[in-house]
Amino acid sequence: MVAFRNTDPSGRTTGLLLRCVLYSLLALGLIIVDKRYENLAQIRRWLSVVVYPVQVAVASPFEGWDWFRESVTTRDALRADKARLEGELRLAQFHLQRFAALEAESERLRALRESTADVTDHFVIGKIMDLDLDAFRERVLVDKGAHDGIYVGQAVLDSGGVFGQVARVGQLTSEVILVSDAAHAIPVQINRNGLRTIAVGAGDTSHLKLPYLPTSADVVAGDLVLTSGLGGGFPAGYPVGTIAEVKRDPAQSLAEVEVKPAAALDRSRELMFVWLKPRVAELPPLAPPKPAAAKSAGVTDK
Amino acid sequence: MMRESRIRRLPVLLSSLVALALAVLPLPPLLESLRPDFLVVVVLYWSIESPRAAGLSLAFFAGLALDVLNGVVLGQHALALTLMSAWATHLRLRIRVFSMLTQCLTIFALLTGYQFILFWIDGATGNPVTTFSRWLAPVIGALLWPMMVALLEKLHER
Numbered sequence: 001m002v003a004f005r006n007t008d009p010s011g012r013t014t015g016l017l018l019r020c021v022l023y024s025l026l027a028l029g030l031i032i033v034d035k036r037y038e039n040l041a042q043i044r045r046w047l048s049v050v051v052y053p054v055q056v057a058v059a060s061p062f063e064g065w066d067w068f069r070e071s072v073t074t075r076d077a078l079r080a081d082k083a084r085l086e087g088e089l090r091l092a093q094f095h096l097q098r099f100a101a102l103e104a105e106s107e108r109l110r111a112l113r114e115s116t117a118d119v120t121d122h123f124v125i126g127k128i129m130d131l132d133l134d135a136f137r138e139r140v141l142v143d144k145g146a147h148d149g150i151y152v153g154q155a156v157l158d159s160g161g162v163f164g165q166v167a168r169v170g171q172l173t174s175e176v177i178l179v180s181d182a183a184h185a186i187p188v189q190i191n192r193n194g195l196r197t198i199a200v201g202a203g204d205t206s207h208l209k210l211p212y213l214p215t216s217a218d219v220v221a222g223d224l225v226l227t228s229g230l231g232g233g234f235p236a237g238y239p240v241g242t243i244a245e246v247k248r249d250p251a252q253s254l255a256e257v258e259v260k261p262a263a264a265l266d267r268s269r270e271l272m273f274v275w276l277k278p279r280v281a282e283l284p285p286l287a288p289p290k291p292a293a294a295k296s297a298g299v300t301d302k
Numbered sequence: 303m304m305r306e307s308r309i310r311r312l313p314v315l316l317s318s319l320v321a322l323a324l325a326v327l328p329l330p331p332l333l334e335s336l337r338p339d340f341l342v343v344v345v346l347y348w349s350i351e352s353p354r355a356a357g358l359s360l361a362f363f364a365g366l367a368l369d370v371l372n373g374v375v376l377g378q379h380a381l382a383l384t385l386m387s388a389w390a391t392h393l394r395l396r397i398r399v400f401s402m403l404t405q406c407l408t409i410f411a412l413l414t415g416y417q418f419i420l421f422w423i424d425g426a427t428g429n430p431v432t433t434f435s436r437w438l439a440p441v442i443g444a445l446l447w448p449m450m451v452a453l454l455e456k457l458h459e460r
Contacts, residue, residue, distance in 0.1 A: 019358045023380075023384040024385060027380040132337075136433055
């Protein structure tokens with residue numbers, strides 16, 4: 001039987017109500033200010049430094065274990081790994097051979113059509129910290145923050161494709177919201193025909209949805225879905241996923257389309273933060289501007 | 303046993319830090335939705351056991367730490383934890399003489415209240431989480447209460 005010891009004989013709870021009201025008002029004030037204004041971003045950035053030791057303390061045993069496992073792998077395993085990686089590298093280089101030429105060509109063609117797509121400038125690689133942020137939201141904490149120049153809204157990729165974007169920046173860490181979060185949406189287009197739409201997270205890492213396509217839309221399972229670069233947040237032309245399933249109910253005006261994400265949302269450890277190249281200064285208009293229709297025609301891909 | 307009224311804050315801080323770490327410890331996805339609110343249980347324990355050592359300041363700042371760690375709107379956990387801790391402090395003389403079962407039920411009520419405030423603020427700030435599994439945490443927390451009391455009492459006596 002567990003009983004509480006009476007350490008407070010005086011029972012000093014005078015002012016409990018007062019303190020409760022004060023603290024509650026303070027908390028309510030914080031909620032309102034944090035929701036309505038951006039002033040707290042700076043405070044939050046420094047508060048995140050205060051909790052950083054806790055985050056490191058929790059994440060480090062797992063990292064230590066990884067390090068330990070890596071350092072006791074056998075020579076044979078390392079050799080096998082090396083052979084595999086060399087093979088992959090050779091294949092990737094083979095695929096890359098024509099990339100520079102194609103990119104230049106694509107940029108030239110885009111310039112001709114006056115469509116300025118955002119192009120990636122450089123990357124910074126961050127590691128996911130092994131922490132559970134919130135069981136009900138698809139977010140991860142990464143060990144790069146404002147200190148490394150990370151900014152809110154920045155596009156985040158992994159080796160497979162688009163991973164998400166930066167939702168919040170701390171001094172040393174940042175929070176990335178996954179493309180699969182129910183509150184996340186990303187402008188995309190179908191690679192095969194340039195059809196543009198928006199991919200919305202479904203709340204779990206297994207799939208995304210394209211909820212705004214009419215039943216008559218030309219999509220089939222297996223189509224590649226790329227970022228369209230519209231909206232300016234993401235660079236254009238990175239894979240978001242492939243169409244997994246298209247359900248067409250003639251009674252509905254919209255089709256139900258599921259996309260299997262290209263990024264390894266539940267497995268990636270390393271992420272790339274992308275900086276976009278500043279857009280080329282626009283040329284002075286020589287001819288009267290073209291009708292908008294010319295611009296909205298499907299954009300073919302490189 | 304009457305103790306000197308010297309207030310010992312070390313066990314309070316220590317247990318709160320450990321609970322804070324447990325709140326973000328990575329768990330397999332299946333267990334993740336079953337994770338009890340460790341820090342809330344710890345704060346409730348100290349509010350009942352020794353409000354002078356911990357009190358509402360602990361509740362407020364522990365809540366703030368949770369807000370920053372979880373990346374939710376600042377003040378959400380702080381508000382919920384402050385209110386529930388105040389309630390626990392108010393009831394503490396009664397809770398201490400309750401049987402274990404009644405204590406568990408009271409803790410369950412407090413934890414549910416806590417979740418409800420979180421739920422309400424989530425909705426009010428425009429990102430509602432409507433999964434049913436969030437209401438499991440209070441049940442697990444209440445079931446863990448006897449163990450937590452035994453553990454924290456050990457820590458307190460040292």
